[in-house]
Amino acid sequence: MAEAKFRYIATKRRPKEDRRFLAGAAQFVADINLQGMLHAALVASPYSFARIKSIDAKVALALPGVHAVVTGAELAAATEPMMSGLDAPKLFRWPMAHQMARYAGEWVAVVVADTRAIAEDAAELVEVDYEPLTPVTDPEAALDPASPAIHPEHGSNILFRKKWTWGPVAEDFAGADRRLAFRARWHRSSTVPIETFGVVASWDHARQLLDVWASIQMPKYPDQLARALRLPGNGVRVHFDVDVGGSYGVKRGLKHSILAGFLARKLDAPVRLIEDRLDNMRGGDAQGPDRIFDMEVAFTNAGVIRALKIRALDDCGAHAGRAPLQLGKPVGAICGPYRVNSVEYEAISVTTNKTPQEAVRGFGQAPTNFALENAVDRVASALGMDRIALRRLNLIRADEFPYTIPSGSAYDSGDYHAVLDKALAAGPYDALIVRRDAARAAGKLAGIGVVTCLEPSGGNSSFEPLFNPKNDTTTWMEACSIKVDAAGSITVSMNTTSSGQGHETLASTVVGEVLERDPETIRVVRADSLSALPSNSPVGSRMAIMLGGAAAGAAKKIKETAAAIAAKKLGVAPAEIDYADGVFSVRGEPGKKLTWQAVCETAHRRFHELPDGMEPGLQAFHVLEVPTGGTLPTADGRVQMYPCYSFESHVVYAEVDRVTGQVTLGRYVVGHDCGTMINPDIVHGMTYGGVAHGIGAALYERFRYDDQGQLLSGTFMDYLIPSSHEVPDIAIVDHCTPSPLTAFGQKGSGEAGYLGGPAAISCAVNDALAPLGIFLAELPMTPGLLGDLIATKQK
Amino acid sequence: MSSHAITVTINGRVYRATVPARMTLVDFLRDELRLTGTHVGCEHGVCGACSIMFEGRPIRSCLMFAAQADGASITTVEGLAPEPGGLSVLQDSFWETHALQCGYCTPGMLIAAHALLMRIPNPTDEEIREAISGNLCRCTGYKQIVDAVKLAAERLSGKNQNG
Incomplete structure (x- = not known):
């Protein structure tokens, strides 16, 4: 799809919903x-x-x-x-x-x-x-059949355990020049919204x-x-x-x-x-993934990554919640943006006496990306190869899309090399190297992280049948309806709540684009669940694709109907009608025309002028199936997880204080490609926020428990959320590879920044610690953890 | 439990009420006066969502009792605009740079930035980050908030002719 020229999409426009929040006039549940x-x-x-x-x-x-x-x-x-x-x-x-x-x-x-x-x-x-x-608090102990059963009727503390093998993993490992293995630990954190x-x-x-x-x-x-x-x-x-x-x-x-x-x-x-804050942190059942990755990589002496073995053990807490399924979504991007021939993935979910998890931004992809990117850096280190060159060698090339990975998902489009290059240029990477080396020469611990990560988007539910064969759900639709009144005013109805994603802006921009009406004049309302059409809420970075697609679909139906009305009134076939800027005209005869308002009035008032069989009024709805959706996983667990794949490359400069272990981020660049951005300010905002969230997960935030299962960080005094001091001035470099699967080439972006941030920061810190011979694949890298580790090595 | 008669001026209007001793100021604003623009985030003084202007200074209304506000003058987010239904230059600048997403921390953030601009009309980036560092935002990563405060400062000082 060629990059299209848009009227309202991809332009700077003030978000529609901001005003009520700024006036203190929003309606939150506590209001x-x-x-x-x-x-x-x-x-x-x-x-x-x-x-x-x-x-x-x-x-x-x-x-x-x-x-x-x-x-x-x-x-x-x-x-x-x-x-x-x-x-x-x-x-x-x-x-x-x-x-x-x-x-x-x-x-x-x-x-x-x-x-x-x-x-x-x-x-x-x-x-x-x-x-x-006697509580069970260690996820590895929970694997032991002799551990006290937290749910005695279930019979063990293992809620889910399955191993998939996609491709010739054994052969690829046996035939590889080199292999390495390491463990990566993603401790428990969450998104912790300011509203409970x-x-x-x-x-x-x-x-x-x-x-x-x-x-x-x-x-x-x-x-x-x-x-x-x-x-x-x-x-x-x-x-x-x-x-x-x-x-x-x-x-x-x-x-x-x-x-x-x-x-x-x-x-x-x-x-x-x-909830009050303690209710929320401790009893709100909203903590996040708590995961141990055992990673094995098979690669050639030239740096080609051939195969991966990943064992992910997740401590889901006391009840299943969404935790086991968060091991499932990463199947759709299990090898990241890399050309890997075969993958083995074992997903294990165990229950312990801790607070249950809930879905957290990325649904398990951010921890997976953290493990993958550290694996790539480990390979580079093992080969003595530049990690950027190694990535360039293994990244899927722009001419290979759609690209199907071993676990069955086809990546729709991308230009990973171009985005990586843009991010490096914005660093600029050469200058960061000079800065790092000068800092090192001055006795500091300084490092650079460069990562390339995927954001699967378009939220489907394919992981549900993958993890539960009795669940044969194959649609995760989203809907939108539009009503146009007799005076031509447009009201768009969406079918879910929003939590900051700007969906009113999204829907009005898309409808305005299709109908060539100013989005500022378009009202967006929300149905209640009884008046709503089937929808699945804003999860899995899906709304630009799904609400955007449904709104576009409904708007196109409105436009077709209006054009048919105009055609009849002007005495021509609908195919002979042109529509531009609110005017329907006969092609080749611009004098024969009708305004948008005139057509809308006819639709509502003059049944005798409507085409035969047409319903009066001017309204339409569209229920969109997820692009590429509609199929069940294969017997060997191959599945198209989500339709669209956004891509981000982070370049981060970090210094680690030798005494306190405090990490300071001196430069932060994100190269980002989520296809067409409906509203760039909204996309950028979510990306900045995703990075900030990633900084928290990488350096500060942890739901820490003692060995009796008591939460030790249940307030904002001990569960530390990054403030404006900890989040640096982030630079975003945009790139646009339109998706061939969506109405305007858009992909998802609600998880941007977070899906690469923890990976990037951990790689930067590891680069900083490399001169001490330290490799640490454990998040969060709190000041205490790093300070103690550095002290041990400096003795 | 004792009750206390208080008189408080909020957004230019005088309110008289009798409050239980243990009622926090934020609960008084929200639950008694229905000024729900001020939000509750942590109730232990860290997140800043409940920030209000109290006698010309930003404070956390979850850390104060309503009884302690007797005789005080308060401005909440509802009182920032020059006229009802309008937006202040600062609020409008937040809109221009999209300095919010879910909007929950926004009232507190506006108060922190408003207090800064009263004190320092042309703050540096560092001064802005310092001023909002006691207000946690989970959506924005703060970047567009810093941009908004800079834009508001420019507009208020007449440097920005578009303002």
């Missing part, structure tokens, strides 16, 4: 205030593993203002367990613990009161008698309808909520016009919502459940 609303506070287990012997709520219930105390047992009896996503029929999970508490912070009871303060007071008065059990999760639920007796407002970013949330509450799907109405204060994957408070919905029905009153 919703219903008449008679009650407030919930949670009683959490202090033990990481314990049997719940009894719960005594008498004193709590006696406190004035308290309406109810509900235990996990009562809730479990009245609701369906949440789905695990796995073929594990004896793995049960309810919003609150019953019988056993499986991690410190797990909810065991909830108090509902007139105010949050009273509810918190009462929560402290609930007396729970526990019998502590919250939900308000209200039960309407007269209509038998549960209304829900939530800070949610979750596919199938209304369906799963209704199912758990034993309500029909049309008995739950989720309002999507709630502004979500950041998510990046994790805002999937299904358990909170089931609980709030249950309480609202039980008490016949609106109930609000807003």
Whole structure:
């Protein structure tokens, strides 16, 4: 597809939704205030593993203002367990613990009161008698069949274990000149939005309808909520016009919502459940991947990487959540942007007595990219070869697309060499080398990281059938509808919440582009879940592709209809109508024309002038299947995971303080190719933010547990989020390889920056530590960790 | 628990209320006055989402009790614009550079930047980063926020003729 010229797309335009946030006039879930609303506070287990012997709520219930105390047992009896996503029929999970508490912070009871303060007071008065059990906190210990079973009915602590072999791995390893192996450790962190999760639920007796407002970013949330509450799907109405204060994957408070919905029905009153920060960090079930990679690489003396063996062991915490499936998505980019002949991948998910995980930006790809890029640097180091030359040698070439990797996914398009070159030029890399060497000469630890990473985009659910053969889902559609009124005003309806991605700007820009109407005049509204068309929410870097594609599809139908109306009125065939700048005209006879407004008025008022069989009014909707979607994995686990592949190359200069271990990032460049950017400011913003998030995961953020399973970093005093001091002035260099699979050549970008950042920073730090003979494949590289390691080597 | 009668001037309007001793200032603003532009992020004074102008200085309203605000003059994000429905130069500059995504930290960020520009009309990048370093943003990586504050400073000092 040639690079097209656009009217509104790819131009600088002020995002549509920004104004309400700047005015302090947004509507977040905590801003919703219903008449008679009650407030919930949670009683959490202090033990990481314990049997719940009894719960005594008498004193709590006696406190004035308290309406109810509900235990996990009562809730479990009245609701369906949440789905695990796995073929594990004896793995049960309810919003609150019953019988056993499986991690410190797990909810065991909830108090509902007139105010949050009273509810918190009462929560402290609930007396729970526990019998502590021996926790499992080490994921490798959890592999041992003799480890205490956290879910006894399931029978072991292994939730998922499968090995795939794609291509002649054994032959490639046996025939390779060289092999190396190492272990990479990605410790547990998460996206930790500044807004915690919250939900308000209200039960309407007269209509038998549960209304829900939530800070949610979750596919199938209304369906799963209704199912758990034993309500029909049309008995739950989720309002999507709630502004979500950041998510990046994790805002999937299904358990909170089931609980709030249950309480609202039980008490016949609106109930609000807003996490406080400790609830969020410890009991919000929103931590991220916690992974041990055992990497093996087979390569030639010339530096050609032939084969990979990857064993990924993930500590999913106390319940499955989305953790096992986060081992699945990386199958779609398991060898990164490199030409690798064969791959073996073993994915193992174990349960331990820690907080469960939720989907985190990239869905497991950022840890995988970190392991892959360190593997590439290790190969270069082993061969004494320049790591950039090694990458150039192994990167898929621009003329090889579409390129199918051993695990079955075809990469749509790209020019990896060009993006790498642009990033190096922007460094500029030569100057960074001079700077590094001068710093080293002055006794400093200085290094440069250069990585090349993929962002699979267009969020499909192919990992679900891959990990659970009983799940035969092959569509992950997204929809959009458009109504044009008699005066020509356009209203676009989307079907999910947003959490900062600028979807109103996206949809209005795309519709404006197709209909040649100013996006500023286009209103974007959000359906509720009962009026919505089927959609799957903004996950997997999909909305530019999926909402953009659905909006374009609906707009094209509007344009066709309008042109048909104009053609009839002008007395010609529709094929003879031209449309430009809001005017329909007869080709070759520009004097014979009708305005956009005139056609819209006709559609709404003059049925007698409409083409035969046409419905009155001017409206359309489009439900888009994921491009390349629609098929199940093959028997040997080959699958087209996501349709589009964005690419990023990071060039990072870092210095490590020899005494404190503090890393300072002195230069940060991202070369980025996500195809056509619908709104460049939005794409750049997400990329800067992704890098900042990557800096956190690489250097600071860690949910640290002691050996009894107690979370040691549950506040912002000890779980450290990068501030404006830690995030340098990042430079982005754009490149555009349009995708052949999408409406305007766009690809996804919601995970940009984060998918390469931790890899790049770790490679820069390793370059800095190389003179000391240190190689460290462990994130986060906190000052304490690095300082101690450097001290050991300097002795 | 004791209650306290307080009189507070917020965004130019005088409010009189009786508050429980333990009610934080941010809960008073949000839950009692329904000024929900000010947000709660951590309730332990780190994230800065609850920042407000208090007697001309930026403070964290989660770390103060409402009773302590008796007699004080406060500006929240709702009071930054020169007229209802408008945007201040700073707010408009945030829009121009897209200095926000989810918008949750934005009110606190605006307060921090507003306080900076009152103190230092033409701040350096370092001064801007210092001024917003107590306000955590998870979306932006801060770059477009720094750009916005620089743009606002230029506009306010008349250097930017487009402003």
